[in-house]
Amino acid sequence: MHGPAAVGWLLVALCAVSGGLCLLRTRSAVAEQRGSAGGEALMGFGMAAMAVPAAVLAPPRWVWLGYVAVFGAAALHALVSEHSGERRHRHRSHHLLGMLAMVYMAGAMAGAPSGAHASHAAGGAGGAPLVTGVLLIYFTGYVLWAGGRLVPLPAEAAGASGARGATAAAGWGDRPELAFACRLSMGVAMLAMLLTI
Template sequence: MHEGPVVVGWLLVALCGSTGLYCLYRAAAGPGRGARRPAGVEGAMGLGMAVMAVPGAGAAAPGQAYVVFFGVLAGCSALLRARPAHRAHHVVEALAMVYMGLAMLGPAGHGAGGVPVLTGVLLAYFALYALRTGALVVPVLPAPVAAGAGPVAGGGAEPAERSPEVAAGCRLALSLGMLVMLVSM
């Protein structure tokens, strides 16, 4: 799918693949079903994006495979028991990948670049989403501890896989990957 420099393609593979694997880890280690399913969808999305971003992937796997995979993922996203905005984002993300898969079906498998207006709308959506989500990644810092006071008893830190900042970081990484893929279409 990626038409830009090869190094950018491999960096995109690394970003999306590592994010996808971490999201799958969060799904396995998450506190309950309500948090596991969205993390699992994010993991599948990240790994699918990584495969699609491999330089030369358009020649190795037909666009139809991506269309089917991300179409199924869009259906699964629509059935998530998550906040409506979160669920809608997953659906938009999966449908954007379907759109890119369809663009790969252009002449000789090199993609026609898609519909410029739709590509622009998706670029604007993911840019705004990345900006909004980026603000969630920065945690609110706790009040400074007095010198020699030490940590508060029983106030242990929350495990990383349950941290809302980590979940927002995963969505931010995938949104940035989506931006790069859309720009390089």
Template sequence: MHGSPLTGWLLVVLCAAVGAYCLRRTACAPPGRRRAAGQDALMGIGMAAMAVPGSALAPRPWTTAVFVVVFVLAAVRAVFPLRHAGTHPHHVVGALAMVYMALAMQAAGPHGGHTGAGLPLVTGGLLAYFLVYSLRSGVRLVATGAGTAVAGGGEGGRGELVAGCRVAMGIGMFAMLLGM
């Protein structure tokens, strides 16, 4: 992750906390929501791993390959729900953004950070997407109070927390892309 180590570690903590909460949510979520909770958990944990400053996860061919395989499979799984109706377009975009960032990090090399990596048009499009997603979801979360419009309801009092986690991950993704 390019930028100050403090920013990187703050992103790690935020994304790891969100990922851990969503992983815990998979165990107690109703069957219809378990899949989305798992996708959120994978995204949070993956973002945390990618944001670690100067770690053993620095761009190396094996780490890039792991990120690419895991998140391409996550995107395919989000597009083709096996037993559930509907797709999760946000999960597809998020997973493909993770693939894009992993490849850009590899192209920049171990000492180059993210600066100058990636295609400006793709990076700009993803920045715009995550900015609009985060702002729209955040405004809806504040406006609804109960979080039902953002989280889809059905999770009792946890709807606001789930929606807040998704907003936090959107902001985190925006910050990571901004560092490219």
């Protein structure tokens, strides 16, 4: 990806930590959590690899095509899972769109001239402005929505001790706020990466 090296390293760290937390969530006792956590871990680690500053490592075109293949297969799996009714819930559509955004970004980098990976080239790397714009609007909305979900509720609105007891009884990887925090951080990273396309 293009952009200052410091921003790239911060994105690498953010995505790697998010991927690691999602990987820990795959050990959840809740089947729905395990299913979505595996795909999110793949996306977190993939985003971390894609965010390595180009000045440090400028991957050849075949690496970007490999990303396209991996995330294309993951998007196909998410699409089949959603339409077959397997693990069907609200987050599946977001997960599918995230995988497709990864395919889009990797495809844009694969199609960039070789010199564009090392530095900004006028009119070099980049996807279709309309697609990039739509993805930026979607992920901005998602980040705002997910961030709002992390804001603590007053005890009366949360159902007082009943909600607290259920959260305390849940395992560390089963906590819904951990899933939202991972998704929020990956949404922020997706925004930053889309801005560099």
